Amino acid sequence: MKLSKILTIVFCSLLMHFAADAQDHLYSQFFNSPVYLNPALNGQFEGDLRMNLIYRNQWTSVPGSLNYLTASVDYNIPRFGGGLGLLFTRSSEGTAYLKKNNIAGIYSYSVGSDNFVLSFGLQAGITNRSIDYGNLIFGDQIDPRLGYMPGSGSSADLPQFNNRYYFDSGAGINLVAGNFMIGGALQHINRPNESFTGSPARLPMRVTGHLSYRWDLDVYSNTDEDDHSYVIPSVVIYKQSQAQSVNAGLEYKRRSVSAGLWYRSGGQSGPSAIVVSLTFDLNISREGGEKVRFGLSHDAPSSKLNYGNTSGTTEGSLSYQTTLPNRAYIDRRFDGAKRCYDFY
Incomplete structure (x- = not known):
């Protein structure tokens, strides 16, 4: 049997195992997808309207694609003390195209003073979850001498469903006090049943915790804060069922450019990785709060799966935010306090 066919079959088996464990995908550029990281970061930006897009292509040379995309739109409403947002997430995993779409x-909502901002x-x-069983290869479709026979049928018993809808919920909290930011989120609070077989398969809750510190390297400079240099170390911890991951590292931020170096532990859920990231901000109109951000990162596995077998993982992100021309209300409640966007 050709090596590529063997890898495909093995990868399908691994995929079905991971699907049974129901682990969410995670972004290396968590700072460029804040609403996915924590719903409490919704509406937390300078301006009125923000749009974010991030795409992850994982282990590009492994048979069976692992692609993830998240798009969000959030609107800052100071008069109501908070914001409204819409989040769309799509994943496609493996040769059987196990797809998950969520909207x-x-x-x-935020409270605080000149010294802190607490957001909820x-x-x-x-969520819709679907799978294409026609792309799976079963044992009775493999000839001992010739290998996989295209077009051959299988007598394997397929699961009862290949498509499922369910309600999903989450919540988060975030605190910015001085140069520290700490937050946490819970996803899948209602633990929805996403089984294809008819037997219950509850999606485990995903717990996220994150901590960042903003170190001003030019604290005694008389220049505008936007012209200062910063080092921003961060730690993000994810836990879902038995899977746990820690992403730790730092960004160096100078004016409109940020460079980051991160280490992500895979725990029992997968390989560890070294991550390098670059983020570029283009201020179209500083007074109008109009800005475009572009981010790029690459993961190099550091254990279990080596780089030569996977070609690593690449992420790209794009963000746009602006202030609407007819803005009638300006939020003055937290003028003296830093906000989460100061860390990202």
């Missing part, structure tokens, strides 16, 4: 609405977020949406 969710988010509401966030609620998320609720609908």
Whole structure:
């Protein structure tokens, strides 16, 4: 049997195992997908309207694609003390095209003073999960001498369903105090049943915790803060069922350019990785709060799966934010406090 066919079959088996464990995908550029990281970060930006897009192509040379995309739109409403947002997430995994699409609405609310800002977020949406069994290869389709026989049928018993919808919910909290930011989120609070077989298969809750510090390297400079240099170390911890991952590292930020170096532990869920990231900000109109951000990162596996077998993982992100021309209300409640966007 050709090596590529063997790899495909093995990878399908691994994929079905991972699907049974129901682990969410994680982004290396968590700072460029803040609403996916924590719904409490919804509406937390300078301006009125923000749009984010991030795409992840994981282990590009492994048979069976692993592609993930998240898009979000959030609207800052100072008069209501919070924001409204819409989040769309899509994943496609493996040769059987195990797909998951989720669309969710988010509401966030903030309280605080000149010294701190405390934000809360609620998320609720609908998820569709589907799989194409026609692309799977079973044992009775493999000839001992010739290998896989295209077009051959299988007598394997297929699961009862190949398509499922369910309600999903999440919540988050975030605190910015001085140069520290700490937050946490819970996803899949209602633990929806995503089984294809008819037997219950509850999606485990995903717990996220994150901590960042903003170190001003030019604290005694008389220049504008936007012209300062910063080092921003961060730690993000994910836990879902038995899977746990820690992403730790730092960004060096100078004006409109940020460079990051990160280490992500895979735990029992997968290989560890070294991550390099670059982010570029283009201020179209500083007074109008109009800005475009582009981010790029690459993961190099550091254990279990080597780089030569996987070609690593690449992410790209794009963000746009602006202030609407008819803005009638300006939020002055937290003028002296830093916000989460100061860290990202």
